[in-house]
Amino acid sequence: MRVGILGLGSYIPEKIVTNYDFEKFLDTSDEWIRTRTGIIERRFADETQATSDLATIAAKRALEDANLRPEDIDLIIVGTNSPDTLYPATACLVQDKIGASGKCGAFDLQAGCTGWVYAAVTGLQFIKTGAYKHVLVIGAEVITRLMDPTDKGTYVLFGDGAGAAVLGEVEEGGIIDFELYADGSISEHLVYPAGGSRKPFSEEVLKERGYYTKMNGNEVFKFSVREISRISKKLLDKTNTRLEDIDWFIPHQANVRIIQAGAEKLGIPMEKVVVTIDKFGNSSAATVPVSLDIIYKEGKLKKGDLVLMVSFGAGMTSGAMLMRW
Numbered sequence: 001m002r003v004g005i006l007g008l009g010s011y012i013p014e015k016i017v018t019n020y021d022f023e024k025f026l027d028t029s030d031e032w033i034r035t036r037t038g039i040i041e042r043r044f045a046d047e048t049q050a051t052s053d054l055a056t057i058a059a060k061r062a063l064e065d066a067n068l069r070p071e072d073i074d075l076i077i078v079g080t081n082s083p084d085t086l087y088p089a090t091a092c093l094v095q096d097k098i099g100a101s102g103k104c105g106a107f108d109l110q111a112g113c114t115g116w117v118y119a120a121v122t123g124l125q126f127i128k129t130g131a132y133k134h135v136l137v138i139g140a141e142v143i144t145r146l147m148d149p150t151d152k153g154t155y156v157l158f159g160d161g162a163g164a165a166v167l168g169e170v171e172e173g174g175i176i177d178f179e180l181y182a183d184g185s186i187s188e189h190l191v192y193p194a195g196g197s198r199k200p201f202s203e204e205v206l207k208e209r210g211y212y213t214k215m216n217g218n219e220v221f222k223f224s225v226r227e228i229s230r231i232s233k234k235l236l237d238k239t240n241t242r243l244e245d246i247d248w249f250i251p252h253q254a255n256v257r258i259i260q261a262g263a264e265k266l267g268i269p270m271e272k273v274v275v276t277i278d279k280f281g282n283s284s285a286a287t288v289p290v291s292l293d294i295i296y297k298e299g300k301l302k303k304g305d306l307v308l309m310v311s312f313g314a315g316m317t318s319g320a321m322l323m324r325w
């Protein structure tokens, strides 16, 4: 059975935050951010929006694109690191907001920025086994709320957004194969320290600003460049795919220097690489489905195109998926 994407949708909030906006309260500059990260601007959710709100808009657009109704969905998986609340799962809130309450299963999946790739691979299994027909897989984040506005090393990197895909049986093309990976021994490089069972919120957490992300940027950078090429090569070897046959390479959008170095190590020319970080920053689990939706809506993605998607993030996790459109 071939399983592929029946419909795609995304939503990026309207509020644009430029590098110049950060110059007003951080010891940074447009020049530094542009040259060190490739980011020119990013989008922030407005105060009334949480992750489920962004995810819902993307999900409705994906359903419309697939020409399906909410009740046609058998399962909703939301890959996120910034759920509305620790529980209930954001996927349950999305289920309600799209009008599918009580009609299907719904859960969140937390795999750092690799969340959407993990969610898509998980959804794929439910369909391949014949258990379900349609699975809605979403990558959604209001990740900027977990970043410290006084930390120039993290705050300037992130943006908010959501991307959604409806997976189901297709006649041609579809998901060819995947690779998932994690190395928990280096998880300390990217952590949201407080609010879990290890360190519940307290006066101490407030003092330490433990309610904001702590990142060792250099280590994340090295892991990411290594993983882009390692996991991609593994997947290409496994599927007997030649690098030159890839039409579109969609890497997680964390830093344009990571993308360029990863692409160079892999040996894929930048003309085939989708870059959206300049406009949207790093929206964590949302960057891959949003980027895929952008080339789809722009009409660049053609039937029969071979697409390689690769992501990496907290955990530290990485994942790749090869698909024929």
Ligand code: ACO
Residues within 6 Å of the ligand: 027, 028, 029, 032, 033, 036, 037, 112, 113, 152, 153, 154, 156, 190, 215, 217, 218, 220, 221, 224, 254, 255, 258, 282, 284, 312, 313, 314
């Ligand atoms: N503006 C100005 N200076 C800055 C800024 C800033 N926004 N941020 C850091 N600096 C300074 C540092 O303080 C340091 O100064 P010093 O030399 O005086 O101590 C200097 O820049 C160099 O710091 P480095 O960390 O070496 O800078 P680097 O070139 O590595 O860039 C960055 C830092 C952008 C964070 C980079 O390491 C990176 O992108 N890492 C990966 C981040 C990432 O991908 N995170 C998320 C992935 S997973 C996920 O998405 C959840």
